[in-house]
Amino acid sequence: MFDQICDDATTRQPGHAAVSVGADGRAMGRTAGQARLDKSDKTLWAELVTRVARAQDAQAFTMLFEHFAPRVKAFLMKSGADPTTAEECAQDVMATVWHKAAQFDPARASAATWIFTIARNRRIDMLRRDRRPEPEDLPWGPDSETDQFDALALQQDTEKLAQALNALPEKQRKMIESAYFGDLTHNEIADETGLPLGTIKSRIRLALERLRHSMTEQKETT
Amino acid sequence: MIRHHLSDKLLMAYAAGTLPEAFSLVVATHISICDECRARLAAFDSVGGAVLDQRVAPVAMSSDALSLTMAKIKSRAEPSPATPLPARDSVLPGPLRNYVGGGLDAVRWRSIGGGVRQAILPTSRNASARLLYIPAGTAVPDHGHRGLELTLVLQGAFVDETDRFARGDIEIADEALEHTPIAEAGMDCICLAATDAPLRFRALLPRLVQPFFRI
Numbered sequence: 246m247f248d249q250i251c252d253d254a255t256t257r258q259p260g261h262a263a264v265s266v267g268a269d270g271r272a273m274g275r276t277a278g279q280a281r282l283d284k285s286d287k288t289l290w291a292e293l294v295t296r297v298a299r300a301q302d303a304q305a306f307t308m309l310f311e312h313f314a315p316r317v318k319a320f321l322m323k324s325g326a327d328p329t330t331a332e333e334c335a336q337d338v339m340a341t342v343w344h345k346a347a348q349f350d351p352a353r354a355s356a357a358t359w360i361f362t363i364a365r366n367r368r369i370d371m372l373r374r375d376r377r378p379e380p381e382d383l384p385w386g387p388d389s390e391t392d393q394f395d396a397l398a399l400q401q402d403t404e405k406l407a408q409a410l411n412a413l414p415e416k417q418r419k420m421i422e423s424a425y426f427g428d429l430t431h432n433e434i435a436d437e438t439g440l441p442l443g444t445i446k447s448r449i450r451l452a453l454e455r456l457r458h459s460m461t462e463q464k465e466t467t
Numbered sequence: 468m469i470r471h472h473l474s475d476k477l478l479m480a481y482a483a484g485t486l487p488e489a490f491s492l493v494v495a496t497h498i499s500i501c502d503e504c505r506a507r508l509a510a511f512d513s514v515g516g517a518v519l520d521q522r523v524a525p526v527a528m529s530s531d532a533l534s535l536t537m538a539k540i541k542s543r544a545e546p547s548p549a550t551p552l553p554a555r556d557s558v559l560p561g562p563l564r565n566y567v568g569g570g571l572d573a574v575r576w577r578s579i580g581g582g583v584r585q586a587i588l589p590t591s592r593n594a595s596a597r598l599l600y601i602p603a604g605t606a607v608p609d610h611g612h613r614g615l616e617l618t619l620v621l622q623g624a625f626v627d628e629t630d631r632f633a634r635g636d637i638e639i640a641d642e643a644l645e646h647t648p649i650a651e652a653g654m655d656c657i658c659l660a661a662t663d664a665p666l667r668f669r670a671l672l673p674r675l676v677q678p679f680f681r682i
Contacts, residue, residue, distance in 0.1 A: 303537075310533050315525030323523055336532055340539040353509055358516030365484040365515060375488040375591045377481075380508075381499035381552070381561030406510075407517035418522075424483045425518045431480035431490070432615075438475060442510040450506035457502070 287400040290356035291349075298346035306343060309356070314339050317364045323426045324368050334371050338364050351396035352452045355403040368427065383456070395452055402445040409441050469635035473497055473504050475511075477617075477639070482511035487594035489661040492562055493617045493637070496659055499560035500635050558622050558657060566590075567598075571657075574598055581605060594663040601625065601650040601658070614664035616640045618648075623656035625649060 290312070296305035317338045321331035341363050349359050369377055410418060417439045423429050473494060480486045481494045498505045529535075552561050556570030566588045567573050576584035576598075584600040601607065603623065617639055624633040627646040632638050640646070650656035 307533060310536065313519075314528050314532060314536075316519055316523055318528060319523040319526040320519050322526060328526070331526070332529055332532065335528065336536040336539060339536050340543070343540045344543070354512065355516055357520035358509075358513045361515040361519040362512055364519065365482075369484050374484065375486070375491065375593070377484055377486070377488070377491045378495040378562040378565065380495045380505065403513050403516065406513055407521050410514065410517045411521060421479075421514065422518055422522050424479055424485070425515050427483060427485050429480075429483075429485065431476060431486055434476045434479050436474075436476055438479065438514075440514060442507070442514070445513055446506045446510040449509045450502065453502045453506060 287404060288351065288397055291351040291396060291400060294342070294346050294349045294356050294359070295351065297343060298349065301343075306339075309342060310339050313342075313357070313360050317360065320361075320364055320426070321368060321371070323422075324372070325427070326368075326371060330371065334367050335364075338367050341367070352399060353449055355400055358403065372427075374427075383453075395448075399445070399448055399452075402448055406440065406442070406445055413439055469501050469503070471630070471632060471636035471638060472501065473507070473637060474639055475507075478504070478508050478511045479514070482508060482515055487661075487663060488590040489588075489594035489596035490615075490617060490663070492566065492588065492590060492596050493619050493659055493661045495562040496560050496621075497619055497635065497637050499562060560621075563588075563598075563621075563659065566596075576600055583607070590661075594661055596659065596661040599656075599658045599660055601648075601656040603650050603655050604652045606647055606649045613642060614662055616660065616662040616664070619659045621657045621659060623654040624651040625656050625658070626651060 290309065293302075293305040293309050296302040297309070314335050318328075318331045318335040321334050322328060326334065338360065342360060345363070349356070354362075366377070369375070410421065413421070417435075420429070420435055421438060421440070424434050477486070477490065477494055481491055486494065494508075498508055553564040553567075553569045553573075556564055558571045559567060564570060567586075574586045576586050579585050582602040582605055586598045588596045588598065590596050598621075601623075617637060618632070619637045620632050620634050622634060624631060624636075625648040626632070627638075627648040629638070629644070629646060631651075632648075
């Protein structure tokens with residue numbers, strides 16, 4: 246099956262060759278693969294991760310790769326990696342996307358958010374920064390009760406958050422970007438972010454409550 | 468009901484992956500038992516997603532990047548199994564069990580005088596984390612801070628000049644706070660405390676000095 250996947254990937258090479266011209270940091274925007282994407286579908290990226298999880302769909306993965314790998318590479322370079330290391334680590338990050346796709350929960354994160362967390366963890370390893378212990382996992386998987394509506398609503402909230410970030414005064418936005426590129430210590434981060442995080446927080450909080458509730462019911466009926 | 472939560476600052480630094488390990492341990496432990504902060508962290512992760520997706524100019528990958536990545540995927544077909552967590556414990560959430568190597572029974576306490584015991588956890592040196600065991604009714608005197616100190620209650624409760632802190636509550640104390648935490652009567656208090664100030668008390672300090680330890 247993996248041979249099949251690699252073949253698929255190879256047949257898509259022409260699209261890639263067009264993208265990779267110019268290692269000068271030129272934004273890749275209009276590749277053959279992306280032109281076909283329906284950008285109006287807010288759950289597109291989440292759907293693609295789900296397809297990788299369920300069907301090991303190489304085409305879905307290729308689309309994710311074309312969109313996210315150059316962004317992960319840029320993010321790692323912004324975080325202090327040289328281009329060669331960033332390229333290598335971006336490949337690792339995308340390989341992790343493939344391997345951990347089943348852990349992605351579209352009711353709790355957008356694909357970009359989830360891939361960010363993988364890139365962040367790779368950066369911590371790469372720069373040999375402090376270990377970052379993770380919270381205890383919730384006792385349920387993403388596929389237990391994922392509601393299409395929840396997933397769509399979360400993607401919309403994420404989009405609004407991104408718009409709010411884009412609309413912040415430059416100084417504030419730069420502070421936030423620096424924080425996420427790993428340039429600020431916790432002391433240097435401002436007390437007020439200026440970002441409207443309430444909506445997305447409440448949405449995720451409700452999703453958690455519903456899941457806890459359904460977990461309890463399951464326990465009581467079994 | 469948890470009343471004292473993590474600050475936005477700490478959550479953003481944890482989401483960005485820039486906290487000293489000892490502070491990350493406190494954040495991860497609190498989130499393990501606080502859905503409110505778990506949701507807030509998810510919101511801060513979303514900011515990271517927005518930065519990744521919208522605020523960096525994509526940098527082209529090499530022409531063979533996709534096939535190299537598929538080869539990496541193929542060579543590691545099975546994700547490495549996650550290390551199994553030590554069995555559940557009613558006091559220590561998962562991240563702490565990893566550091567202790569088990570539940571409360573596995574903690575190697577050392578007396579630091581006045582009935583108070585501590586166990587220093589293995590973290591990187593730029594901040595330290597320790598478990599504290601404070602007998603019910605015992606005060607921790609002369610308690611100022613240098614740097615930032617996070618104290619997360621795991622069992623029992625303590626009260627100081629600012630408020631009452633029970634299981635799950637976190638007190639965020641900086642240099643401005645001079646306080647005298649007292650473990651409530653009834654149940655011994657167990658806390659996870661982390662600070663980026665140098666450790667003030669060591670095994671070789673004379674007993675006389677120990678009641679005045681800083682945490």
